[in-house]
Amino acid sequence: MTDNSPTPQSSSAAETGTDVVARNQGHDIPGLPPHRPRQTDIDPRAAKRAERQVALMFLASALMTVLFVIAFVQIPTTDTWPVPFFNATINASNTALGVTFGLAIFFIGAGAIQWAKKLMPDKEVVQLRHPLKSTQQERDEAAEVFWDGADESGFGQRKIIRRSLLLAMGLFPIPLVVMLRDLAPGPLDLGVLKETLWEEGSRIVTDPLERPVRPADVPIGGVVSAMPANLTEVQHEEGNLNARAKAAIILVRMAPEDIQSQQGEGWDYQGILAFSKICTHVGCPIALYQQRTHHLLCPCHQSTFDLSDSGNVVFGPAARALPQLPITVDEEGFLIARSDFDQPVGPSFWERDR
Amino acid sequence: MSATVNAGKKAATYVDDRFASANFFKRSLGKVFPDHWSFMLGEIALYSFIVILLSGTFLTFWFKPSMVEVIYDGSYAPLKGVEMSEAYASTLDISFDIRGGLLMRQIHHWAALFFVAAISVHLLRVFFTGAFRKPREFNWLIGVGLLTLALVAGFAGYSLPDDLLSGTGLRIAQGIMLSIPLVGTYLSWFVFGGEFPGTDIISRLYAVHILLVPGIILALVTAHLIMVWYQKHTQYPGPGRTNENVVGYRLMPIYMAKAGGFFFAVFGITTLVAGLVTINPIWAYGPYTPDQVTAGSQPDWYIGWLEGALRLMPNVETVIFGFTISWNIFIPAAVVPGLVFTAMALYPWFESWVTGDTKEHHILDRPRNNPTRTGIGVMALTFYILLWIGGGNDLIARFFDVSVNAITWFLRIGIFVLPPIAFVITKRICLSLQRRDREKLLHGRETGQILRLPHGEFIEIHGPISVEERAVLLSKPEVEPLALPPTEDANGVKNKKAGRNRLRSRLSNWFYGDNIPLPTPEELAAADAHLAHEIEQTTPVLDEATALRVGTPGVIADEGVLHDDPKLVAAARDAARTIEAERGENKS
Incomplete structure (x- = not known):
């Protein structure tokens, strides 16, 4: 780093007070006002007092550090303390450690700042700036050094070296990019984005209790989060979150005459409708159901879907209706899916409609 | 203590022998x-x-x-x-x-x-x-x-x-x-x-x-x-x-x-x-x-x-x-x-x-001295804050019991309407502040002291502004919008860049066109003289503690502001006298 600040001695000339130091549009701009002494500058008792304050803060810091160690050893992490005036408790260890450590650090800072403000000289100092640009001569010399070197290297004349080097330099990062390919190993099968675990005859089970559902379990106005029964089969292999992220559905029941439309003829079962629980906007699970209006609201971005009207969007940023799952009951009387969804669930993507 | 200093010296020598760091340390x-x-x-x-x-x-x-x-x-x-x-x-x-x-x-x-x-x-x-x-x-x-x-x-x-x-x-x-x-x-x-x-x-x-x-x-x-x-x-x-x-x-x-x-x-x-x-x-x-x-x-x-x-x-x-x-x-x-x-x-x-x-x-x-930039900044800030409010529309709906749809629609429209309004208001405020600055230079600050003249008229006494404020106000940069480019040069050759430069000139006018200029040195001198006269007139009526004294043209040395400590006041009074004496010598 080359810093051309003048040495400390050179700066006193402009310090002397109200000399005019600059002109702007014909006006004289007053110079630095005379230094006003602080109380600590003229009163030794005040200076002594400030000194004691600073030392006291440093000592307080030391004390807090000791208290921190005691708190660390003595207070178990599970202890709680009541909060006065609030009907609540706080974690005792965290509070004690935070307060002692925080004050230990803070007092060092406060002491140092007090020291600087009260006891160190507060007379302002002037240093000169220098124009940031180099002189023309320096620029010329720099250019000369560069071009001399460039000529000596022969980079300009030796075309074949230059071009082959550029080629090599242009190509060598390619492996670095190619090797990123296996961030997602195996074939790039985007088709799985369009499939879920649901298939013809998949039993609908409640989530998280994994109980099969009879139509009578879903009262009118009721709402049940559900999954396909075969989700348990993928459990524990590599976790089942990928499957969950697509298969989650929500069951609602309304009076059959309240149903204005569905995505397919007779996809309900006696007024029980099954919709994907994954928002078509950016994929949050939709959970807020308003019984009276049959509206389902996404808590993330407030997209609102009308489940009595094919799950169409009535408000918010989502662009597509929630996919509906056609359902019926099996011979034992449990709700089952009649097929997979007829479209991809969740957020849109470029290849969605291909 | 000297042992510490010695050790420090040794360490510094050790480092400087290897890095020639003395110069760097001196400057830094x-x-x-x-x-x-x-x-x-x-x-x-x-x-x-x-x-x-x-x-x-x-x-x-x-x-x-x-x-x-x-x-x-x-x-x-x-x-x-x-x-x-x-x-x-x-x-x-x-x-x-x-x-x-x-x-x-x-x-x-x-x-x-x-x-x-x-x-x-x-x-x-x-x-x-x-x-x-x-x-x-x-x-x-x-x-x-x-x-x-x-x-x-x-x-x-x-x-x-x-x-x-x-x-x-x-x-x-x-x-x-x-x-x-x-x-x-x-x-x-x-x-x-x-x-x-x-x-x-x-x-x-x-x-x-x-x-x-x-x-x-x-x-x-x-x-x-x-x-x-x-x-x-x-x-x-x-x-x-x-x-x-x-x-x-x-x-x-x-x-x-x-x-x-x-x-x-x-x-x-x-x-x-x-x-x-x-x-x-x-x-x-x-x-x-x-x-x-x-x-x-x-x-x-x-x-x-x-x-x-x-x-x-x-x-x-x-x-x-x-x-x-x-x-x-x-x-x-x-x-x-x-x-x-x-x-x-x-x-x-x-x-x-x-x-x-x-x-x-x-x-x-000072933000006021560049009203267009300040306006642009406040416009951007308004845009940001509206989006930010949008990010909490559900919480606002819950706490204030308003419909989330209404908030969303308000913001959807507001995001286009409110930022330009914020721009205009900000720019106007900046220009007003510029006018006030000019006013202060020309008429001094309002002291809040009302004086009743012998013939019954009430006037407010204006005091000179402080040296700090005067320096700040006088530092207002001079700005000028770019002139319209000539459409052709002296030989009648068409200026190809005229179109682009016209846009630039227009933008520049939008940027700087309504700047409030500083008073000229002559205006300011007249104002200073007027103010000094006014203070001279009013000072005898005021008691010692609140008297305004003219230090230098337009500069106030107001004793009351420093401290109540009599020792301090005395020190300040001495300092002020020394300055005035020096100034008197300089003038003569």
Whole structure:
């Protein structure tokens, strides 16, 4: 780093007070006002007092550090303390450690700042700036050094070296990019984005209790989060979150005459409708159901879907209706899916409609 | 003591023998920095970053960035026996079983929130004072880069614990990736190692969060500081301050103590807050599962404006040739932030092009003295705040009992209508303040003292403004809009650039056209004489304690303001007399 600040001695000339130091549009701009002494500058008792304050803060810091160690050893992490005036408790260890450590650090800072403000000289100092640009001569010399070197290297004349080097330099990062390919190993099968675990005859089970559902379990106005029964089969292999992220559905029941439309003829079962629980906007699970209006609201971005009207969007940023799952009951009387969804669930993507 | 000095001498010699460091130390330790509270904003950002690095390093000793499913068996009873990822389980361990772990976690999170907040306010300070002007354009650019990286680091960080809230954030991020035309699906596929959520994302984000992004931030912060050091800090206008000097205090000892102390103050306050205020209680959210969510999910504050953009956008999606384009996601989540950051990054070059200003600037602008820039800034801020409000529309709806749809529609329209209104109002306020400044120079300040003249008339006594204020007001830079370009030169050859330059001239007029000029030196001299006369007239009527004395033309030496301590007053009176005496000698 080359810093051309003048040495400390050179700066006193402009310090002397109200000399005019600059002109702007014909006006004289007053110079630095005379230094006003602080109380600590003229009163030794005040200076002594400030000194004691600073030392006291440093000592307080030391004390807090000791208290921190005691708190660390003595207070178990599970202890709680009541909060006065609030009907609540706080974690005792965290509070004690935070307060002692925080004050230990803070007092060092406060002491140092007090020291600087009260006891160190507060007379302002002037240093000169220098124009940031180099002189023309320096620029010329720099250019000369560069071009001399460039000529000596022969980079300009030796075309074949230059071009082959550029080629090599242009190509060598390619492996670095190619090797990123296996961030997602195996074939790039985007088709799985369009499939879920649901298939013809998949039993609908409640989530998280994994109980099969009879139509009578879903009262009118009721709402049940559900999954396909075969989700348990993928459990524990590599976790089942990928499957969950697509298969989650929500069951609602309304009076059959309240149903204005569905995505397919007779996809309900006696007024029980099954919709994907994954928002078509950016994929949050939709959970807020308003019984009276049959509206389902996404808590993330407030997209609102009308489940009595094919799950169409009535408000918010989502662009597509929630996919509906056609359902019926099996011979034992449990709700089952009649097929997979007829479209991809969740957020849109470029290849969605291909 | 002398033993210490001797040892220090030896060490210094040892180092200088090898690095010739004496010169560097001499210059650096004596370096002068100007003093102003607003210069501490960047410092807060820097210190928060150091706190983040320290606390983050602690957390890495216990955090396990793994999505392997485990059964929780720690001391937090409500989640005992629950299946969760190792990442979440280890975060619970840090919070409940590692002594001081929760404190470190909360220091880390609070410091991150303060970090972005300090960067943002620092950016506003730099913008509104024009500190980004030549020669500091590239430091502005680095600053914009740092802000962007801070957002990325923050998002990556709060996604790591793999709790229900952070997983929801990742889900939204994945939905946004999917909306990018052509490559979006593949991008998401590679980032997540396949379908969402997969089992890779936490360990990948971990590398991004603890190595990649902080490494770049560290490098850029270093560059940022070297530039400040090398180009020297800007200063506000004031007495003795010019474009060619720096007025302030030396690094050694003042800023060693002040800035060093301030680091401890920031660290200490962050730690106190972390000890007393819970942040991101991941144990209350439960482990992530893609089919559950909590109502009122909110990102950290600095992501709020993007969240708001997502919420406000109308639901437009098109299918062209069978390809789906989700404008409802792509525009608010990618296009809007892209434009915002690009505009922000390029602003210094835009302004210097419009104003034709190629000078070096080391004296900061008062925001009022550049009404158009200030207006643009407030306009952008209004836009940002409206989006930010949009990000909390559900909470506002709940707390104020208004319809969320009404808020959304208000903001959808407001986002286009309110920022221009904010621009106009701000510009008008700035111009009014310029007029008031001119008024002050010409008529002095209002003292609030009413005087009854012998014939019954009441007048308010005007006092001269202080030397500091006078210096500030007189430093108002002269600005002039660019003239219209000639359409043809002296030989009648058509000026090909005329069209572009006409636009530039028009923009320049918009920028500087209604500037209120400083009074001319003659006007000011007449005003000073008038004021001196007025004071001379009124002084005899006032008692000694409140008398206004004229120090220098237009400069007041008001004894009452210093201190009540009689010794101090005496000292000040002596000082004032000495100055006046000196001035008298100079004049004669």
